[in-house]
Amino acid sequence: MEGLVKPASAANGDRRVLVTGAEGYIGCILTARLVEAGFAVDGLDTGFYQNGWLFHDGRDRPGVRCRDTRRVSVDDLAGYDTVVHLAELSNDPLCELNEDLSFDVNHRGSVALARKAKEAGVKRFVYASSCSVYGAAGAEEKTEESEPNPQTAYARCKVLSERDITELADDKFSPVFLRNATAFGASPRMRFDIVLNNLAGIAWTMKCIKMTSDGTPWRPLVHVEDISTAVICAIEAPTEAIHGQIFNVGSDEQNYRIREIAETVGETFPGCSVEIGSSVGDNRSYRVSFAKIRDKLPGFACRWNVRAGAEQLRRVFESIGMTDAVFNAAPFTRLKQLRHLVQTQQVDNSLFWRTA
Numbered sequence: 105m106e107g108l109v110k111p112a113s114a115a116n117g118d119r120r121v122l123v124t125g126a127e128g129y130i131g132c133i134l135t136a137r138l139v140e141a142g143f144a145v146d147g148l149d150t151g152f153y154q155n156g157w158l159f160h161d162g163r164d165r166p167g168v169r170c171r172d173t174r175r176v177s178v179d180d181l182a183g184y185d186t187v188v189h190l191a192e193l194s195n196d197p198l199c200e201l202n203e204d205l206s207f208d209v210n211h212r213g214s215v216a217l218a219r220k221a222k223e224a225g226v227k228r229f230v231y232a233s234s235c236s237v238y239g240a241a242g243a244e245e246k247t248e249e250s251e252p253n254p255q256t257a258y259a260r261c262k263v264l265s266e267r268d269i270t271e272l273a274d275d276k277f278s279p280v281f282l283r284n285a286t287a288f289g290a291s292p293r294m295r296f297d298i299v300l301n302n303l304a305g306i307a308w309t310m311k312c313i314k315m316t317s318d319g320t321p322w323r324p325l326v327h328v329e330d331i332s333t334a335v336i337c338a339i340e341a342p343t344e345a346i347h348g349q350i351f352n353v354g355s356d357e358q359n360y361r362i363r364e365i366a367e368t369v370g371e372t373f374p375g376c377s378v379e380i381g382s383s384v385g386d387n388r389s390y391r392v393s394f395a396k397i398r399d400k401l402p403g404f405a406c407r408w409n410v411r412a413g414a415e416q417l418r419r420v421f422e423s424i425g426m427t428d429a430v431f432n433a434a435p436f437t438r439l440k441q442l443r444h445l446v447q448t449q450q451v452d453n454s455l456f457w458r459t460a
C-alpha cells in the first residue's frame with residue numbers, strides 16, 4: 105500500500121513517523137491524527153483484527169505495511185525520525201492465555217524493536233505503556249516515581265520493557281514512556297473488551313448492566329483521542345522534555361470507581377438499568393496522579409470525560425444500528441479473535457500467519 109501517504113504539511117512534513125500497531129484501536133485514531141497534523145506517517149501491523157471495522161469516519165490514514173514486529177529489520181526502520189510502538193498483545197486476559205508468548209511479543213519483541221530502531225538511526229521511540237503497572241494500589245495516588253506493583257503478565261511485560269528500553273537511551277536515541285490509563289471512546293477498529301466500551305455495548309444491546317462485583321476498584325480512564333494527543337505532544341516536545349521520561353497519560357478528574365463508570369453509562373443510554381453486586385472481584389485497583397504530564401509535556405490536556413465518551417458511543421451505535429452480533433463479533437474482543445485465528449489455523453501457536 106505504498107503511495108497512500110498524504111503530502112506532508114510545511115510544519116511537520118519533514119518528520120517521518122512510523123506507527124506500529126497502526127491497525128489497532130489506538131493506532132487507527134493516532135494515524136488519522138498524525139496525518140491531520142501533517143506528519144509524513146507510515147503504519148506497520150500484522151493485521152490480527154483487520155476484519156473488524158465498526159463504522160466509517162471518513163478520515164485519511166496512511167498505508168500500513170503488513171509485518172510482525174518480531175520480524176522487522178533494521179532496514180525497515182531506516183529513514184524514520186520517530187517510531188511510535190503500539191503493536192503488542194494488548195490486555196490482561198490475552199497475556200494470561202499464553203504467558204510465554206506474551207513475553208516474546210510484549211517484552212523481548214518490544215526491546216528488540218527499540219534496539220533495531222536505534223541502530224537504524226531513529227531518534228525518538230514512543231512506547232505505549234500502561235497505568236496497569238501500578239496494579240493493586242488501593243486509594244493512594246500513584247505517580248511516575250511510585251514503585252510499580254504489576255499483577256498480571258501484561259503489566260509485568262510493560263515494567264520490563266520500560267526498564268530495558270531505558271537502557272538504550274543516549275545522546276542519539278530518546279525513548280519516552282506513556283503510561284496510558286484505560287482507554288475508551290470510538291475508533292473504527294473498536295475494542296469492546298475495555299471497561300467503558302464494554303459497558304456501553306451492553307447498555308445498548310441489553311438495556312441492563314448487571315455487575316456481580318461491588319464496583320469499588322479505582323480505574324483511571326482516558327479517551328483514545330486524548331491518548332493520541334499525548335503521543336503527538338511526545339513527538340513534538342523538545343528532546344530534554346521527554347528523554348527517558350515516563351508520563352502517566354490521563355487527567356486527575358478521571359480516576360473513577362468502576363461503579364461510577366457503570367452508573368454514568370446507564371444514565372447515558374435511555375432505558376438502561378444498572379445493578380451493582382456485592383462480591384469483591386478484581387484486585388487491580390489504582391488511582392493515578394497526572395500532574396507530571398499536565399505540567400511537563402507542552403500542549404497536553406484531556407478534552408474528553410466518561411460522560412462525553414459514552415454519549416459518543418451511543419451516537420455511533422445509533423448511526424450503524426449496532427446489533428448483538430456486531431457487538432459480540434470476534435475482532436472487537438481481542439482474545440476471542442486471536443483464539444479464532446489459532447483454532448482455524450490461520451496463525452500458528454506463535455501467532456505468525458500461515459500463508460495459504
Ligand SMILES: NC(=O)c1ccc[n+]([C@@H]2O[C@H](COP(=O)([O-])OP(=O)(O)OC[C@H]3O[C@@H](n4cnc5c(N)ncnc54)[C@H](O)[C@@H]3O)[C@@H](O)[C@H]2O)c1
Pocket residue numbers: 124125126127128129130131148149150151152153171172173174189190191192193194195209213232233234235283284285286287288295298438
Ligand atoms: N487500549 C487501552 O486501554 C490501553 C491502555 C494502556 C496501554 N495500551 C497499550 O497501547 C498499545 C495499543 O493498544 P490498543 O488498545 O490499540 O491495542 P489493539 O489490540 O487494538 O492494537 C494492537 C495492534 O497491534 C498489532 N499487533 C499485535 N502484535 C503484533 C506484532 N507482533 N507485530 C505486528 N503487529 C502486532 C495488532 O494486529 C493490533 O492491530 C498496546 O501496547 C497496549 O498495551 C492500551
